Amino acid sequence: MPDPQSLPLQQAMHRLHITDHKDIKIVSFIENKILDEANITEIGAALVALVEARQRPKLVLDFKNVDHLSSAALGMLINVNQKIKLQSGELRLIEIKPQIMEVFVITRLNKLFKILPDREQALESFSPA
Amino acid sequence: MTPVKATINSDFSAGFEVQQRILDAALKHGYTEVCLFAIKIALEEALVNAIKHGNKLDPQKHVRIEASITPKQAEICIEDEGPGFDRNAVPDPLSDENLEKSSGRGILLIESYMSQVSWDHGGRRVRMVKKNDHPHSDR
Structure with missing residues (x-):
């Protein structure tokens, strides 16, 4: 298992x-x-290292501070999601601002990712350990 | 009217500087937050397309950027020195089979966020226009 504090x-x-x-x-x-x-x-690379270090990884990505993202960032999120799915894990995206949400809707990626309003709802949504 | 004209190497940081000049001009002309967001995302994607996919990061090749920003609209042309591409041959990133592909959404975002987009010179040049939502007098 890779060291969680990997490079x-x-x-x-x-x-x-x-x-x-x-x-x-x-x-x-x-x-x-x-x-x-x-x-x-x-x-x-950091997110992949984080999920590869665990069996059935459960990951919440908080976008509260994010005002801008590009198609390359969407591609990165898709790659991370695929890694998590390969390990039977779960990914949640939270606190996405309306203008960023529009990017997910335009690209239909709101259908691919599980997007929830906040941390509380995300934590409740995971399958039991 | 504020003109912005630049020729840059195939370098993302040089692209960022020009992007900032165009956004500063749009801000000066009173563009709404929604418009500024749209221009920023389209510029980012068009510059990455030109530098990475057009010029293939070749330091010998250049990207030409010409913009004119008025209170009513921002017109931006970006041209690379690559082989060009056929817009109609680009796979649809919205189709179910492409939804999980990690690339191919830049053109979709440019065309979604800008008011008018045309791909000229065999796909080497993109002309994008963004109308300002609520133009007011020049500041």
Whole structure:
């Protein structure tokens, strides 16, 4: 099992705030933009390292601080979602602002991701351990 | 009217500077938050398309950007030196079989957020126009 404090995670620590709630990882994006290709690669590698370190990973991504994202960021989220599904895990997206939600609706990715209003509802939505 | 004209190398940080100049001009002309968001997302996607998919990150190749921003509309043209592409041959990212693909949404976002979009010069040049929602006098 990879070390949860692996290099990709350490490299992205200034971009992500990670907390634990029982067996659930809650990750908040610190920056207000998920645009730059290099940053997206770094964030994607960290999230993959986080979910690969666990069996049946449960991950909440908190978008409270995010004002802008690009199609490359959507691609990164899809890759993370696929990794989680491969390990029979679950992903929830929360606190998405209306203008960002519109991006998910335009791309139909609101059908692919489970999007919930807040942390409380996300934590309640996971399958029991 | 505020013109913005630049020729940059195939470099994302250079693209960011031009993007900021265009957004600053739109802000100066009183564009709404909704319009500024739309222009930012379309510019980001068009510049990434030109630098990454058009010029294939080739440092010898350039991207030309020309914009004119008035209180009523922002017109932006971005041209790369790549082989171009056929817009009609681009797979539909909204179809069920493509929904989980991790790329191919940039053009969809540009066309969704801008008021008018045309792909010229064999796909090497995109012309995008965004009408301001609530234009008021020039500031």
